[in-house]
Amino acid sequence: MSLVELKSVVKRYGKHTVLQDVDLKVEQGEIIAIIGRSGSGKSTLLRCINGLEPVQAGQVWVDGVAVHDPASDLRALRARVGIVFQSFNLFPHLTVARNITLGPMIVKGLPSAEAATLAREALRRVGLEEKIGAYADELSGGQQQRVAIARSLAMAPTIMLFDEITSALDPELVGEVLLVLEAMAKEGMTMLLVTHEMNFARRVADRVVFMNQGRVWEQGPAQEFFASPKTDELKSFLSSVLH
Amino acid sequence: MIRELSGTDMLYLIGAMRWTVFLTFLALSGGGAIGLLIAACGASTRATLRYLARGYVVFVQGIPLLVWLFIFYFGLSIMGYNLPPWIAATIGFSVYASAFLGEIWRGALISIPRTQWEAGLSIGLTYIEQLRHVIIPQAVRVAIPPTVGFIVQLIKNTSLAAVIGFVELTREGQLTTAATFQPFAVYLIVAALYFSLCYPLTRYSRILERQRRVAR
Numbered sequence: 001m002s003l004v005e006l007k008s009v010v011k012r013y014g015k016h017t018v019l020q021d022v023d024l025k026v027e028q029g030e031i032i033a034i035i036g037r038s039g040s041g042k043s044t045l046l047r048c049i050n051g052l053e054p055v056q057a058g059q060v061w062v063d064g065v066a067v068h069d070p071a072s073d074l075r076a077l078r079a080r081v082g083i084v085f086q087s088f089n090l091f092p093h094l095t096v097a098r099n100i101t102l103g104p105m106i107v108k109g110l111p112s113a114e115a116a117t118l119a120r121e122a123l124r125r126v127g128l129e130e131k132i133g134a135y136a137d138e139l140s141g142g143q144q145q146r147v148a149i150a151r152s153l154a155m156a157p158t159i160m161l162f163d164e165i166t167s168a169l170d171p172e173l174v175g176e177v178l179l180v181l182e183a184m185a186k187e188g189m190t191m192l193l194v195t196h197e198m199n200f201a202r203r204v205a206d207r208v209v210f211m212n213q214g215r216v217w218e219q220g221p222a223q224e225f226f227a228s229p230k231t232d233e234l235k236s237f238l239s240s241v242l243h
Numbered sequence: 244m245i246r247e248l249s250g251t252d253m254l255y256l257i258g259a260m261r262w263t264v265f266l267t268f269l270a271l272s273g274g275g276a277i278g279l280l281i282a283a284c285g286a287s288t289r290a291t292l293r294y295l296a297r298g299y300v301v302f303v304q305g306i307p308l309l310v311w312l313f314i315f316y317f318g319l320s321i322m323g324y325n326l327p328p329w330i331a332a333t334i335g336f337s338v339y340a341s342a343f344l345g346e347i348w349r350g351a352l353i354s355i356p357r358t359q360w361e362a363g364l365s366i367g368l369t370y371i372e373q374l375r376h377v378i379i380p381q382a383v384r385v386a387i388p389p390t391v392g393f394i395v396q397l398i399k400n401t402s403l404a405a406v407i408g409f410v411e412l413t414r415e416g417q418l419t420t421a422a423t424f425q426p427f428a429v430y431l432i433v434a435a436l437y438f439s440l441c442y443p444l445t446r447y448s449r450i451l452e453r454q455r456r457v458a459r
Contacts, residue, residue, distance in 0.1 A: 050365060079367035089362035093380045102376060103366035155366060 009058035020214040033201035036211035042194040082152030083161040090136040122150035142173030159190040259415030274340025281345025286352040303342035316407040332404040351386035391448035
């Protein structure tokens with residue numbers, strides 16, 4: 001079975017259908033970029049994968065756990081599925097170190113000394129060891145986002161979800177965050193990225209998924225996907241974002 | 244029988260302050276405990292719990308504090324429960340404080356952005372753990388100014404307990420006035436003593452407010 005498997009997933013907010021019969025498989029180690037216009041259901045898709053949003057129909061399987069089933073232990077699953085948000089969502093009342101150690105200590109019961117080592121290691125991976133004692137409001141947007149990535153990494157996730165994580169950043173800060181993502185990609189992390197960075201998607205992703213009107217409209221290997229889009233909708237989307 | 248206002252009267256007044264503080268403290272403990280429950284229910288995602296909390300707050304706030312004191316002192320004694328004034332006052336003030344604190348704290352809880360809950364949820368924290376480690380520490384900062392404001396109100400409102408025979412600062416002032424017939428001097432002293440209780444609290448809340456960080 002694939003690491004992530006979505007079968008005919010339907011998500012509605014009241015009468016508004018956000019996801020309609022979405023099927024998607026993600027294999028271990030795959031890097032998938034999800035693109036599409038705002039409102040096409042990209043972020044919702046991501047949020048359904050770690051159970052932040054319940055689905056109305058269909059099945060969501062992640063690492064053998066039935067996320068669509070209310071009886072499943074989502075707490076244990078979420079410890080293995082990292083998610084990074086557009087707005088960072090660091091805990092502002094805690095230091096960088098505590099932001100990172102909170103999950104491992106509470107959810108996994110790690111002793112504080114080990115957690116501290118883990119925090120330093122996670123910060124090293126995002127290149128921010130010197131900020132271990134800082135608070136979020138003392139960091140730039142790019143640094144906050146890298147800490148948020150470190151916070152997820154510290155849980156040793158089997159898959160990472162990234163929800164437009166560079167969209168709230170000033171243009172000059174985007175690069176440092178993408179570098180961290182690339183390094184993770186090289187280490188073989190399974191990653192799903194909702195992104196507007198087309199060049200990054202082309203360069204790093206194994207597969208690109210185009211969402212339109214709540215459906216997986218078109219998908220394919222990155223190079224082929226951008227070079228020869230099949231549907232008119234994707235052609236018009238690509239031309240609007242690339243030119 | 245009228246005598247001069249003396250240093251001894253001053254000592255009695257200062258002594259009576261401790262009953263004001265004592266009652267405030269008991270009301271805060273009782274009211275705080277129930278208030279926490281009310282706030283947690285009021286900020287819950289379950290509609291039933293929210294309606295229950297809302298109903299309690301509206302009900303308690305819709306009845307004057309003085310009437311609550313009469314209910315617990317005179318009302319219960321008719322039903323055969325003869326409560327000493329300090330216990331009746333503690334219950335009355337606790338009920339009163341729980342509604343106001345519950346409402347203040349509910350507001351502080353829901354002022355923390357939903358994304359903070361989600362960040363906690365997505366690293367695997369349970370609802371209680373999210374509250375304890377993420378939401379409450381931030382909500383506390385939001386809640387400090389209105390909570391201290393309410394405590395200041397509470398300190399002053401404990402003077403109402405005088406009417407059910409609880410001898411606190413105001414009641415002691417009345418007794419001293421009756422003996423010395425110097426209401427102006429006595430009540431100025433009483434006023435100064437209340438001020439000496441309330442002012443440091445207000446200052447302290449300002450300091451605490453500056454120390455904590457919170458999501459905006």
